[in-house]
Amino acid sequence: MSLLFSPLTLRGTTFRNRVWVSPMCQYSSTDGRPTDWHLVHLGALAQGGAGLVMTEATAVVPEGRISPLDAGIWNDEQAADYERIVDFVRGQGAVPGIQLAHAGRKASTRAPWLGRGYVPVAEGGWETVGPSPVGYADWPGPRELTSDELTAMPGRWALAARRALEAGFEVAEIHAAHGYLLHQFLSPLTNRRTDAWGGNLAGRSRLLLDVVDAVRDVWPEDRPLFARVSATDWVEGGLDVDDVASVAERLAQRGVDLVDVSSGGNSPDQEISSGPGYQVPFATRIKNASGLLVGTVGLITEPRQAEKILQDGEADVVFLARELLRNPHWPQYAAAELGAEVYWPDQYLRARP
Template sequence: MHAVPGLFDPLTIRGLTIPNRVAMSPMCMYRSEDDGQPTDWHLIHLGSRAAGGVGLVITEATAVAEEGRITPGDLGLWSDTQISGHRRIVNAVREFGAVAGVQLSHSGRKGGRSRPWDGNTPLPSSQWGKTLAPSPIPFKPEWQQPTEMTHADIAQVIDSFAAATRRARDAGYQVVEGHFAHGYLMHQFLSPFSNRRTDEYGGGLENRARLPLAVAHAIRDEWPSELPVFMRLSLVDWIPGGVNLEESIQVAAWMREMGIDLIDGTSSGIIPGETIPEAPLYHLDMSRRLRAEAGIATSAVGRVRTAQEASRALSSEGADLVLVGRAMLQDAYWARHAARDLEEGNRVEVPVQYRRATQHLS
């Protein structure tokens, strides 16, 4: 029998060792300037979780094209001028003992919205410009109708992901993740609800997956061979007729064959009205099946709140890595507190400046 790893055991993928198996899930902050530049908010927000003991910190969805943002406040990597701001974040995260990762995204038809606290409403096309999608179907009836992508648009999106990957490499990130979930552009191609094309990019799964696989291939080609590539997939759409788990297992297997290293399995986001059975670790059973049947490493994500829940994701052999989201927004030191709860406090690196206040709590 092989030993099941614990939450604070290291994870080695290719030539990279992540110091423990707690990762900060990518979560949009909507705090960039209009030019997509990182700000002091990102430096403090991401750096504090690294100082709090997380093994891997992943940025929010970072747009590969200006029109690929969700809101005007989204982080971007569509220009070389943005590299230096990202490098500043990477340096802070790595100085505090964590691995720095970036999630690359294109919003597709869900782009061009105001920030959540400003109503999350569509911005007029006169202000935002056009949005792109596999088919001209709006996310909601009152939203802007997207423009159906031409073959030239498709080629440009592939190039945009490749160029953003090069910029992420130049900024010093050690993990890159493609955001192919939550109803954004790559998920829009995968789902029959948003992809009604009749060419080679629509119809059966192999066609619907053609662009996502091309983008995954472009990312892998541009990323150093010694560093891992993750992909976030919405494993199911939660409405009959959408993406199902069997299809996602097949897509994950195709990705594994091209050198993708880990599937970050989540769900939902493609159309309104999904009934999501949200509960702690509600994706774990799907992650376990994908891990076993596609033969690829997976992460556990979705309502992970406690150290015990995170530990169970690994002990049940459902995942290799645990992504913590909202619980980590509440507690920047979630990882350190989890280690203490599991009586493994001495396994999390504490900044030397803090040690006099934490030694008696270890």
């Protein structure tokens, strides 16, 4: 029997299969509010048979957006706009999930098709914040967050989680990867602090763990909580998989149910050695160290490749991103190849193999 298309239950939520949608920024929001684009984009992925449909990185505060066009959930209007999207995704049998995020020093940037780069305040951008005044590439350095701001920060995540709950999301994921704020605190490349939020790994992980505690306190006991991490900075002297495995052990103790394992994104000097499934060993290392379930990502494109990862016990679920942009119906295609059953909308049954 296919493991890829077997159900998985976490707390009170059952996922129909283990093909899950990675968060993918769409740069299509207005004032942080999701639009018809998000309904069609996420709805199509649910129609295509995925087990979990995760939103893009959704900012917990306005200055936490990656770009002025990114989604947010810092007010009630944004949460209300998500309700119809959540209802449609659930109506197709998929679990709706939201990734809660703060971009830190990598905020206030342009959409990729607008040339990336920093958006100055005069052009609609804003001052960025971070653990230390260390800029990314040639972008302006962020303002260093004060101890009072850091003490208050977990509460902002908790408020966002409450709104996500009211909108109907069943899974929340805390974004601590790809060079965004919580990753910036974890990495010695970007965290030069000497106070309680810096120094050794215990200090650098404090903000992440405080955020997890705050979100878990408001997130219902019967709903899963995930964390996304970058297992390595791919830079000498940066964060490495042993550090992240240690942090994952702490996450397990605080009620995180699954770690979504990616890598990189914190330094323009990263030297990535990529290839099909190149990030799977990171997920396996963190799974073995923490005892947590793990999801893996990265150049996973073929059904039998994904199935083998699970059959070999290297990960528990597979997150897909670009492959689902190319083919939102990849789960249906994969199920046919693996001889498994998967959801098809009634309206599409005449196309079922």
